[in-house]
Amino acid sequence: MRKTPQEFKREEIKELFNKVLGQTKVTLAPLSINTSESLNDDFTTTDFSFEQTSDQNEIISITNSKGSGFIDGLFLGLHKHYTPQYSSLDKLKLVDIIVNPIMRAGIRMGSDASISVIFRVEVLDHGLAEFQHKSRSMIYSSFVSALETFEFYINCEKAFLKIKSIAQDATARNRGDILQSCLIDLSKLTEVNTYA
Numbered sequence: 545m546r547k548t549p550q551e552f553k554r555e556e557i558k559e560l561f562n563k564v565l566g567q568t569k570v571t572l573a574p575l576s577i578n579t580s581e582s583l584n585d586d587f588t589t590t591d592f593s594f595e596q597t598s599d600q601n602e603i604i605s606i607t608n609s610k611g612s613g614f615i616d617g618l619f620l621g622l623h624k625h626y627t628p629q630y631s632s633l634d635k636l637k638l639v640d641i642i643v644n645p646i647m648r649a650g651i652r653m654g655s656d657a658s659i660s661v662i663f664r665v666e667v668l669d670h671g672l673a674e675f676q677h678k679s680r681s682m683i684y685s686s687f688v689s690a691l692e693t694f695e696f697y698i699n700c701e702k703a704f705l706k707i708k709s710i711a712q713d714a715t716a717r718n719r720g721d722i723l724q725s726c727l728i729d730l731s732k733l734t735e736v737n738t739y740a
Contacts, residue, residue: 557732561699564706570698571597572691577683579614590617594691615641615686622694632701632739635668643682661685663693667737704739
């Protein structure tokens with residue numbers, strides 16, 4: 545599958561995370577997810593946990609996240625957990641999810657299918673962004689796609705704030721060369737979101 549221009553841009557920004565954030569870059573890895581639905585309730589309850597790695601590792605558990613389906617509950621749970629710390633996440637809105645089964649004919653019973661899940665989020669004043677994961681489970685791929693979405697935008701804000709601090713220091717020390725480099729990096733980050 546060929547990469548989209550958006551994926552190339554995101555890879556360039558991820559390289560910026562490595563350069564600027566180093567060990568403090570946030571990574572989110574799935575651990576477990578449980579969903580429950582009732583015919584008498586319009587909402588799905590989702591409980592999930594994941595490992596957050598940055599300068600220190602932490603297991604985060606989000607319980608009783610209610611949404612219109614498990615994907616909505618997953619997104620809302622992550623949004624509620626991270627937005628107080630990373631205000632730029634408030635500009636994210638889940639607008640669509642695309643599920644594509646990848647079927648292979650086989651001689652045994654069952655489909656032996658993989659599935660591709662694409663999370664489409666709208667970023668206020670910056671358009672749509674897509675995050676995709678492929679596996680044998682729709683729930684797992686949705687979980688990974690959601691975590692990748694939040695991981696990316698959390699690191700964007702962290703990188704923006706660190707580069708802004710470096711730029712202010714460069715200005716105070718009259719280091720135009722460093723300032724110019726910072727302005728280029730800041731422009732890459734402001735192409736994907738707005739930061740306070």
